[in-house]
Amino acid sequence: MANISITTKCNKKCRYCFASNSDNFMEGQTFEQTLDFLERSGIKEVRILGGEPTLHPGFSVFVRAALNRGFGILLFSNGYMPESALCFLEELPAEKVKILVNVVTNPESFDGLDKRLVSLFQRLNTKTIPGLNIDTPSIQLDFLLDIVLGFNTMRKVRLGLAHPKAEGGNHFLHPRYYPAVGRKIAEFSSKARPYGVGILFDCGFVPCMFPESSFSSIGPEMAELGKRCNPILDILPDGQVASCFPLASLQQEMLREDLTDTELRNVFSKKQETFRSMMLYKKCSNCTYRQHGHCTGGCLSASMQRQRFSKFTLTVPDCQGTLLSHFF
Amino acid sequence: MLNHSRQNRNASYSCHPKVRWVVEIDGVLLIHHELEKKKKLGYPEAAVWDLATQGFAYARMVDLITRIASVGFREAENIVNGCLESLAEQGFLQKTE
Numbered sequence A: 001m002a003n004i005s006i007t008t009k010c011n012k013k014c015r016y017c018f019a020s021n022s023d024n025f026m027e028g029q030t031f032e033q034t035l036d037f038l039e040r041s042g043i044k045e046v047r048i049l050g051g052e053p054t055l056h057p058g059f060s061v062f063v064r065a066a067l068n069r070g071f072g073i074l075l076f077s078n079g080y081m082p083e084s085a086l087c088f089l090e091e092l093p094a095e096k097v098k099i100l101v102n103v104v105t106n107p108e109s110f111d112g113l114d115k116r117l118v119s120l121f122q123r124l125n126t127k128t129i130p131g132l133n134i135d136t137p138s139i140q141l142d143f144l145l146d147i148v149l150g151f152n153t154m155r156k157v158r159l160g161l162a163h164p165k166a167e168g169g170n171h172f173l174h175p176r177y178y179p180a181v182g183r184k185i186a187e188f189s190s191k192a193r194p195y196g197v198g199i200l201f202d203c204g205f206v207p208c209m210f211p212e213s214s215f216s217s218i219g220p221e222m223a224e225l226g227k228r229c230n231p232i233l234d235i236l237p238d239g240q241v242a243s244c245f246p247l248a249s250l251q252q253e254m255l256r257e258d259l260t261d262t263e264l265r266n267v268f269s270k271k272q273e274t275f276r277s278m279m280l281y282k283k284c285s286n287c288t289y290r291q292h293g294h295c296t297g298g299c300l301s302a303s304m305q306r307q308r309f310s311k312f313t314l315t316v317p318d319c320q321g322t323l324l325s326h327f328f
Numbered sequence B: 001m002l003n004h005s006r007q008n009r010n011a012s013y014s015c016h017p018k019v020r021w022v023v024e025i026d027g028v029l030l031i032h033h034e035l036e037k038k039k040k041l042g043y044p045e046a047a048v049w050d051l052a053t054q055g056f057a058y059a060r061m062v063d064l065i066t067r068i069a070s071v072g073f074r075e076a077e078n079i080v081n082g083c084l085e086s087l088a089e090q091g092f093l094q095k096t097e
């Protein structure tokens, strides 16, 4: 797996976003190089994201180029795409293209869904998977099930947690809210399962956020949830690769012609070794999920927010022993 | 345990600017971003670190360590000085004399 961010340009201003919302567009030659990289790594799917990737002037050319080379497409979009991109996606075969639509405005209910999104789901229905990036504990999730059933989308919803950038500065869901969010997801899951609707979890979910009674309704994904903080490989518009967007300030590598995804992951993993002992909560060091290999301690970038620093200086007096005996 | 109480005369120890730490249930994890290394401090060394970061003076720190570790003054001094020396040797603290 590797994600290709073809632009940082966007038409929304999500407070948790990692992209800078600027006119950075991946060049055609760089996109071809990323396809070469995916090919030599044996990856069959091109995961295209942004910003809002459909705003890239070469969006359809890129998608065509990937399809012509035999890749499947997974597109991450906020759904507010130009009409030309919508028409283009309508024409593509459903077995080759999936679109994860991140509903950036969390509507209270299905009725509150923006007209443009309604139109998008109507037109792209079976190619889409609705989803949400969770950046507050006060989320509503039921509208996602309504979208799946009302528009006949794929029988899945995608959930992501808004993670902090390692260097800070973006809005994120603080781990103290994870249990509140976990309860809502558990409730949602028990409503969605009877309709055959499953949840696709992004990275950074941890077992302790869910009530144990909900593990079976969440399904087999549960066993893997806590182990998903690994180098994802996010390829940036300039061809640099980051372990993931939140960790982009720690290290970036050039997409060299001799590297495969496994080799790049090893490079990032080695660099992160020092930081991996940091975990999401104080309690992680004694956690039984971790001891039994069900969790590695959550999002590294979120864990790094626990780091403290102060410029202390401690002076040891030259007559310490004598001073002390007087002091006491 | 080594007796460090005479080794630290006129010494000041300050936190290396690239060192960060995380408080865990069972101690303190130090991370050196420049040297890319980490060190886990158990108790009572974790308490020495914690007290230093809170700006406690040396004498007060030794006093508190006597209670935290249930040891006498000399032993507490040894714990504090040993911890400071070792962290300075490993680059987590910068020592000036």
Ligand code: SF4
Residues within 6 Å of the ligand: A206, A207, A208, A209, A226, A279, A280, A281, A283, A284, A287, A288, A289, A290, A295, A296, A297, A298
């Ligand atoms: S290791 Fe930490 S984050 Fe993971 S389940 Fe345990 S307490 Fe939660």
Ligand code: SF4
Residues within 6 Å of the ligand: A163, A203, A204, A228, A229, A230, A231, A232, A243, A244, A245, A246, A247, A298, A299, A300, A301, A302
């Ligand atoms: S640090 Fe790990 S969990 Fe956090 S965003 Fe990156 S890959 Fe995901």
